[in-house]
Amino acid sequence: xxxxxxxxxxxxxxxxxxxxxxxxxxxxxxxxxxxxxxxxxxxxxxxxxxxxxxxxxxxxxxxxxxxxxxxxxxxxxxxxxxxxxxxxxxxxxxxxxxxxxxxxxxxxxxxxxxxxxxxxxxxxxxxxxxxxxxxxxxxxxxxxxxxxxxxxxxxxxxxxxxxxxxxxxxxxxxxxxxxxxxxxxxxxxxxxxxxxxxxxxxxxxxxxxxxxxxxxxxxxxxxxxxxxxxxxxxxxxxxxxxxxxxxxxxxxxxxxxxxxxxxxxxxxxxxxxxxxxxxxxxxxxxxxxxxxxxxxxxxxxxxxxxxxxxxxxxxxxxxxxxxxxxxxxxxxxxxxxxxxxxxxxxx
Amino acid sequence: xxxxxxxxxxxxxxxxxxxxxxxxxxxxxxxxxxxxxxxxxxxxxxxxxxxxxxxxxxxxxxxxxxxxxxxxxxxxxxxxxxxxxxxxxxxxxxxxxxxxxxxxxxxxxxxxxxxxxxxxxxxxxxxxxxxxxxxxxxxxxxxxxxxxxxxxxxxxxxxxxxxxxxxxxxxxxxxxxxxxxxxxxxxxxxxxxxxxxxxxxxxxxxxxxxxxxxxxxxxxxxxxxxxxxxxxxxxxxxxxxxxxxxxxxxxxxxxxxxxxxxxxxxxxxxxxxxxxxxxxxxxxxxxx
Numbered sequence: 001x002x003x004x005x006x007x008x009x010x011x012x013x014x015x016x017x018x019x020x021x022x023x024x025x026x027x028x029x030x031x032x033x034x035x036x037x038x039x040x041x042x043x044x045x046x047x048x049x050x051x052x053x054x055x056x057x058x059x060x061x062x063x064x065x066x067x068x069x070x071x072x073x074x075x076x077x078x079x080x081x082x083x084x085x086x087x088x089x090x091x092x093x094x095x096x097x098x099x100x101x102x103x104x105x106x107x108x109x110x111x112x113x114x115x116x117x118x119x120x121x122x123x124x125x126x127x128x129x130x131x132x133x134x135x136x137x138x139x140x141x142x143x144x145x146x147x148x149x150x151x152x153x154x155x156x157x158x159x160x161x162x163x164x165x166x167x168x169x170x171x172x173x174x175x176x177x178x179x180x181x182x183x184x185x186x187x188x189x190x191x192x193x194x195x196x197x198x199x200x201x202x203x204x205x206x207x208x209x210x211x212x213x214x215x216x217x218x219x220x221x222x223x224x225x226x227x228x229x230x231x232x233x234x235x236x237x238x239x240x241x242x243x244x245x246x247x248x249x250x251x252x253x254x255x256x257x258x259x260x261x262x263x264x265x266x267x268x269x270x271x272x273x274x275x276x277x278x279x280x281x282x283x284x285x286x287x288x289x290x291x292x293x294x295x296x297x298x299x300x301x302x303x304x305x306x307x308x309x310x311x312x313x314x315x316x317x318x319x320x321x322x323x324x325x326x327x328x329x330x331x332x333x334x335x336x337x338x339x340x341x342x343x344x345x346x347x
Numbered sequence: 348x349x350x351x352x353x354x355x356x357x358x359x360x361x362x363x364x365x366x367x368x369x370x371x372x373x374x375x376x377x378x379x380x381x382x383x384x385x386x387x388x389x390x391x392x393x394x395x396x397x398x399x400x401x402x403x404x405x406x407x408x409x410x411x412x413x414x415x416x417x418x419x420x421x422x423x424x425x426x427x428x429x430x431x432x433x434x435x436x437x438x439x440x441x442x443x444x445x446x447x448x449x450x451x452x453x454x455x456x457x458x459x460x461x462x463x464x465x466x467x468x469x470x471x472x473x474x475x476x477x478x479x480x481x482x483x484x485x486x487x488x489x490x491x492x493x494x495x496x497x498x499x500x501x502x503x504x505x506x507x508x509x510x511x512x513x514x515x516x517x518x519x520x521x522x523x524x525x526x527x528x529x530x531x532x533x534x535x536x537x538x539x540x541x542x543x544x545x546x547x548x549x550x551x552x553x554x555x556x557x558x559x560x561x562x563x564x565x566x567x568x569x570x571x572x573x574x575x576x577x578x579x580x581x582x583x584x585x586x587x588x589x590x591x592x593x594x595x596x597x598x599x600x601x602x603x604x605x606x607x608x609x610x611x612x613x614x615x616x617x618x619x620x621x622x623x624x625x626x627x628x629x630x631x632x633x634x635x
Contacts, residue, residue: 049584052573059572060598063407067574079584080573082594083566210597212604235599303408305599 047075048284054088054101058271060304076284085185098279102272103185105330120277120326125270128307130230130259134240136222141170144244144251150194158202177205178217178226193266193335231305259307266336316343392608405574409603419577420585427494436505444513465503472500473564488569491581501554508550512543544632552625562589588614
């Protein structure tokens with residue numbers, strides 16, 4: 001079948017797409033059939049199920065959106081899961097879900113698989129997050145680090161064992177490294193941002209599935225250092241201290257303000273939802289996406305302690321979504337590139 | 348050996364006391380850790396548990412969330428699981444114990460496999476359930492798919508416990524029954540099973556109790572982490588108590604951790620209730 005598609009007359013592609021939509025979307029087609037006689041006026045009442053899975057970082061945002069949207073539209077069920085960014089994309093490729101949430105842009109391999117499965121998607125940034133480097137409050141050796149410092153200590157094969165190895169004059173005590181496991185988008189973003197290569201990280205750090213444990217580890221270990229999303233730092237300011245990042249323009253501490261205006265670089269990042277284009281043609285999915293990009297969506301973002309997209313960025317995003325522009329523009333952007341620049345460059 | 352020697356007798360007594368302390372200590376560790384856990388959980392969670400919490404819907408906001416859909420989800424899955432696993436498990440055990448008088452190589456092979464299956468990590472059952480029930484049988488991420496997966500998980504346990512219970516039934520009952528002209532079915536139905544019932548009940552409840560606290564396989568077969576209502580039918584989406592506890596405990600907000608503790612309190616009460624019912628049923632069956 002692959003070769004047929006590659007040779008690819010448009011007709012064959014369309015037919016197979018229709019077959020796939022009919023084959024795997026049994027649960028999605030059933031509700032729309034049943035509503036036909038009940039609701040003759042199009043768009044009056046929505047029904048059906050919106051299936052969402054992916055990043056545990058994005059989960060609190062989308063879960064709140066889904067809850068509120070479900071309340072406002074009692075006929076629609078929004079089912080939100082959090083099996084991780086990578087697993088979410090796997091389900092997205094299988095056609096199991098309508099929307100994949102992601103704390104990193106989609107990868108080239110995932111795009112290739114989607115293409116093979118004949119699935120088009122819309123890429124939508126929904127919020128900003130900062131990756132915070134945190135240490136124990138008792139650690140007074142330094143208040144800021146440069147990306148080069150971070151690379152020296154965190155990169156694979158790093159020779160840094162003690163603080164003194166890292167920087168002359170710092171205590172000669174062994175450092176303990178903590179962070180999330182490799183199925184987290186945060187892990188991939190952090191490693192790529194500091195080293196240029198995804199997943200390139202020293203092997204002797206202590207990974208954990210749960211960010212709360214990373215926070216607890218650092219809070220209890222005066223020689224500990226770790227990284228986590230902004231919301232975990234904001235909720236635990238009394239337990240851990242965030243290190244300011246000096247990206248050449250002086251030290252900048254992570255905060256909603258500095259993440260929002262992009263000065264906290266290169267560890268500020270957009271969070272995404274990826275919407276199956278075919279699913280987007282269903283009214284309930286489209287309505288949910290509109291809701292997510294509206295004021296109520298912004299409230300959900302704030303409530304989960306993430307950073308709302310600035311007005312100009314949001315306008316560009318909405319325009320792209322309304323045009324139904326498929327494909328990714330963030331996949332090849334370097335971490336830390338301002339979102340507005342990526343979006344405006346994509347016209 | 349000079350048994351009458353006082354020195355020897357004192358030595359033996361010391362040894363006895365030492366051994367007793369060791370055993371008390373071993374038992375104490377378990378109780379101590381359980382107490383520590385309970386105190387922490389109850390201190391964190393109990394203030395959050397009230398009637399409204401139990402009967403309210405889930406919410407992504409820890410402050411106003413309830414837990415009813417998770418309770419009803421857990422109970423639905425467990426009810427279906429018991430419904431599927433009990434007849435199959437008991438029947439399999441009856442075959443292995445009652446109809447398998449000359450053990451063949453084949454039945455030995457089955458027996459060995461059942462013993463091994465009981466030790467397989469639960470996540471493996473989850474993956475099997477995902478491939479078999481969710482995808483191949485096209486049941487989707489539904490209550491019935493979860494229940495079928497859980498049935499596989501507890502089946503070996505039920506079979507093994509039922510076998511033990513059947514073995515404990517004295518052979519004279521079978522022999523007397525069949526000596527009076529009953530068929531094997533009649534002997535099993537009227538003599539063996541009623542006598543083994545208390546043991547079977549205990550085993551089934553322990554197995555269901557284990558399944559109730561199990562999260563890993565249900566994550567894989569699609570128990571929902573987010574906000575979801577109570578399941579309306581067997582094909583509906585669902586969540587379970589341990590899944591909700593997991594979601595709340597990984598949340599960044601401190602209030603969510605309190606809700607997680609409250610969820611654990613509820614889960615333990617449900618477990619305790621389930622066990623009490625089992626003990627009641629067992630005693631009733633034993634008294635007859």
